[in-house]
Amino acid sequence: MRLKLLVYGVLLVCCVPFVFPIWWMATTSLKPVSEIFAFPPTLLPTSPTLEAYRQVFELQPFGRQYLNSLYIALVVTIGTLAVSALAGYAFARIRFRGAGIVFVIVLSGLLVPNEVTIIPLYRMFDTFGLVDTHWPLILIPMLGAPSVLATFIMRQFFITLPAELEEAGRVDGLGRFGLFWRVCLPLARPAIGAVAIFTFLHSWNLYLEPIVFLSSKQKFTIPQALTQYVDAYGGPMWNTQLAAATLSALPVLIIFVLAQRQFVEGLAQTGLKG
Amino acid sequence: MTLLLDKPTSRVAPAGKAPYWTMRRRDTLAGWLMVAPQLAGIVVFVLVPLGLVVWYSLHEWNVLAGTFNFVGAENYKAMASDARLGPVLRATGLFSVGLVVLNLSLALFLAVLLNQKLRGTVVFRTLFFSPVVVTLVAWTIVWGFLLQDNGGVNAFLNLFGIDGPNWLRSGGTAMVSVIVVQLFKNVGLNMVLFLAALQGVPAELYEAARIDGASAWARFRRVTVPLISPTILLTMILTIVGSLQVFAQIAVLTQGGPGTSTTVLVYYLYQQAFQFHHFGYGATLSLVLFLIVLVLTAVQWRMRRRWVFHEA
Numbered sequence: 001m002r003l004k005l006l007v008y009g010v011l012l013v014c015c016v017p018f019v020f021p022i023w024w025m026a027t028t029s030l031k032p033v034s035e036i037f038a039f040p041p042t043l044l045p046t047s048p049t050l051e052a053y054r055q056v057f058e059l060q061p062f063g064r065q066y067l068n069s070l071y072i073a074l075v076v077t078i079g080t081l082a083v084s085a086l087a088g089y090a091f092a093r094i095r096f097r098g099a100g101i102v103f104v105i106v107l108s109g110l111l112v113p114n115e116v117t118i119i120p121l122y123r124m125f126d127t128f129g130l131v132d133t134h135w136p137l138i139l140i141p142m143l144g145a146p147s148v149l150a151t152f153i154m155r156q157f158f159i160t161l162p163a164e165l166e167e168a169g170r171v172d173g174l175g176r177f178g179l180f181w182r183v184c185l186p187l188a189r190p191a192i193g194a195v196a197i198f199t200f201l202h203s204w205n206l207y208l209e210p211i212v213f214l215s216s217k218q219k220f221t222i223p224q225a226l227t228q229y230v231d232a233y234g235g236p237m238w239n240t241q242l243a244a245a246t247l248s249a250l251p252v253l254i255i256f257v258l259a260q261r262q263f264v265e266g267l268a269q270t271g272l273k274g
Numbered sequence: 275m276t277l278l279l280d281k282p283t284s285r286v287a288p289a290g291k292a293p294y295w296t297m298r299r300r301d302t303l304a305g306w307l308m309v310a311p312q313l314a315g316i317v318v319f320v321l322v323p324l325g326l327v328v329w330y331s332l333h334e335w336n337v338l339a340g341t342f343n344f345v346g347a348e349n350y351k352a353m354a355s356d357a358r359l360g361p362v363l364r365a366t367g368l369f370s371v372g373l374v375v376l377n378l379s380l381a382l383f384l385a386v387l388l389n390q391k392l393r394g395t396v397v398f399r400t401l402f403f404s405p406v407v408v409t410l411v412a413w414t415i416v417w418g419f420l421l422q423d424n425g426g427v428n429a430f431l432n433l434f435g436i437d438g439p440n441w442l443r444s445g446g447t448a449m450v451s452v453i454v455v456q457l458f459k460n461v462g463l464n465m466v467l468f469l470a471a472l473q474g475v476p477a478e479l480y481e482a483a484r485i486d487g488a489s490a491w492a493r494f495r496r497v498t499v500p501l502i503s504p505t506i507l508l509t510m511i512l513t514i515v516g517s518l519q520v521f522a523q524i525a526v527l528t529q530g531g532p533g534t535s536t537t538v539l540v541y542y543l544y545q546q547a548f549q550f551h552h553f554g555y556g557a558t559l560s561l562v563l564f565l566i567v568l569v570l571t572a573v574q575w576r577m578r579r580r581w582v583f584h585e586a
Contacts, residue, residue: 024416094301097302120557145316207411212548
């Protein structure tokens, strides 16, 4: 009993640095400027105001930037799922000439983070006139280094399926794509879920690529937009930044809390287990 | 093409003539078609750029003047005499080592606590994991706000009469602050992986160890750690590679300062290339980053044979 109380106590204390910042972000965004640095600090706004939220949309096309982030993340997620499911299936279940060498080439992507190749990538997209468009933010994560982990997770999953499954499909007259699409893919829901969550969050959080490739405010993504709420002296407008930050974090947080079981267990149970 | 491949795989050939589309040929074609997008992506967005990094490192490339001249080993000589490179590498190492040690210890600690069959652990698991899904820059901004000289952390310390430092602006604390911000952001991920591994340790082993008179610590050290060592290795690789990629936190919190105390390699590379327009030198730094990733991965791969426990 003593021990139980101790464990609960430790857990509660440990929660503070995880939960308090989120609470502080949401509550400070509702405080007037005069209150945000008040001492002693107020845990709840004493005179709540939506002024900061008005400024978020007034100073920047934040709605547009929000949609940019959202559609880019969705396209990247769907694209990555298609690319990685196909490749992962082929590596796991088809014995084809050259498979070994192709697998090694693809895995090499794990050793070359995008930060290493950002300069040539910038120049390549510049050559094709695609700087200050969303193409680099879509194509690089979907086909480049970040997609390799997704392919690996998919392969690890497909490898576990029993061979009899596909033999039965073959007897029913299915070809390779039929086996993939009708037999194996429907069983891959845990892997698809994990890859989708990973990929979405990766795209949603991307910061280096947007600030390298994008220059017009209409095209910015959320992470880039968040840091642009500064006053005439370049100092951050805290309550406005935190209001925009809250808007960017809350929907994903709510989805997470509602579906936390799928999130956490999906991630833990797929190929990532090692 | 799809039609062809979707044809039933009956191998009834016309008498006297071997069918061209044997099962093996079909599989080879299907396999290549299915990996084609991924393979093309890796070639175009990883391997070609990697080759170009080497090529650029031999050039002086001025975007503003539109010049691109071969300079041989100049960039490498510049690197050898770059007085800032030493501190940058030291900051990179400090950040990575600090983050990996703290992250794995805290993740394992929390996972062990959550693995005690207590009520309500799912709630705690959800809370510890929630920063993982908060937008990275949003998380960084709140912490930046909390760590201001007159911010929440110092206000809290003040309640106990402690006069806290200006966390992000003093040499001694800036690096610690950046590490801690990143720690709490992502430790939930490793915690969940550890928790899954812990739940896979058979209870009989603990029982046997207890009968042999092993203390709680000995059971942890001799039973738990060896059995979850594959997960320790995996989380270590993921965390180290991730720590070398840290950029947004530095850019938002400290801009590499004060001085160069938090200028990690990726941030330095970004500054040289995209702020000072030294693209050739930036490419040379990119190669250094690549070599670090390569060496660390190779080392970890070797360590794997040494201490990762494999079931025979």
